Amino acid sequence: FDIVALIVAAGKGERAGGGLPKQYRPIGGKPMLAHAIQAFSRHPAIDRIQLVIGAGQEALCAEAMAASGAPPALFLPLVTGGATRRESVMRGLEAIGKARLVMIHDAARPFLPAVVIDRLVAALGGAEGAVPAIPVADTLARGGTELGEVVPRDGLVRVQTPQSFAFDTILAAHRAWPEELEATDDAQILRAAGHAVAIVAGDPALEKITFQEDVMTAEQRLGARMV
Ligand code: CTP
Ligand code: MG
Numbered sequence: 001f002d003i004v005a006l007i008v009a010a011g012k013g014e015r016a017g018g019g020l021p022k023q024y025r026p027i028g029g030k031p032m033l034a035h036a037i038q039a040f041s042r043h044p045a046i047d048r049i050q051l052v053i054g055a056g057q058e059a060l061c062a063e064a065m066a067a068s069g070a071p072p073a074l075f076l077p078l079v080t081g082g083a084t085r086r087e088s089v090m091r092g093l094e095a096i097g098k099a100r101l102v103m104i105h106d107a108a109r110p111f112l113p114a115v116v117i118d119r120l121v122a123a124l125g126g127a128e129g130a131v132p133a134i135p136v137a138d139t140l141a142r143g144g145t146e147l148g149e150v151v152p153r154d155g156l157v158r159v160q161t162p163q164s165f166a167f168d169t170i171l172a173a174h175r176a177w178p179e180e181l182e183a184t185d186d187a188q189i190l191r192a193a194g195h196a197v198a199i200v201a202g203d204p205a206l207e208k209i210t211f212q213e214d215v216m217t218a219e220q221r222l223g224a225r226m227v
Helices: 032-041 058-068 085-096 114-123 167-176 186-192 212-225
Strands: 003-009 048-053 101-106 129-135 157-159 163-166 197-201
Touching (some): 032 058, 032 114, 085 101, 101 114, 101 167, 114 129, 129 186, 163 167, 163 186, 167 186, 186 197
Parallel strands (some): 003 048, 003 101, 129 197
């Protein structure tokens, strides 16, 4: 394949609470996961979609796939995720096996503007990896029970997904990453393998849905747009 989108949806969604893992909670009338699938499926650059899901969640996933409206032929066979996000990504990459580029995305970021995909594809001309990021606007400080020292926010960015990579390079970087080390994203893993990662403009809509109130805010936003 040329470009494969890899969506990780195997998390438990513990911080969002509720019975159903957040990626299957309804937003704007369809499961959260359906939104990211839809965005990729409507983008002409994306050839296939690899979903990584939790054990036993095949039926929930099938519902999301159907709700996305994406043609069934777009999907590679489902893969079961691991105990950590990194492990889930790794399993997805191994299952894809061969591609030119891969875009690794969180199911927990349902609002994915097509223009961000465009930027990520364009940026890979000159780099092995690219991430969308947005500048930090708030004051940053050490927290706890009492406000601590302010951390200068100059030059700091918030990194989002999707993150795009030359497929062979990110797969090799994942294989080289120490099993016991935590990683919150894949760009970090690419950098650790000695490769530069380009930054493209991110989008406020790409914010990750992490807590219960994020699910409600997302629902309200979609309700207002009547999507
Ligand atoms: N993810 C995954 N496999 C894991 C852990 C996370 O595929 N073992 C995915 C999640 O489904 C999500 C993305 O990685 O789409 C980002 O993770 P996060 O927002 O932390 O989701 P959860 O791990 O599900 O939530 P929590 O940490 O609150 O339990
Ligand atoms: Mg998590």
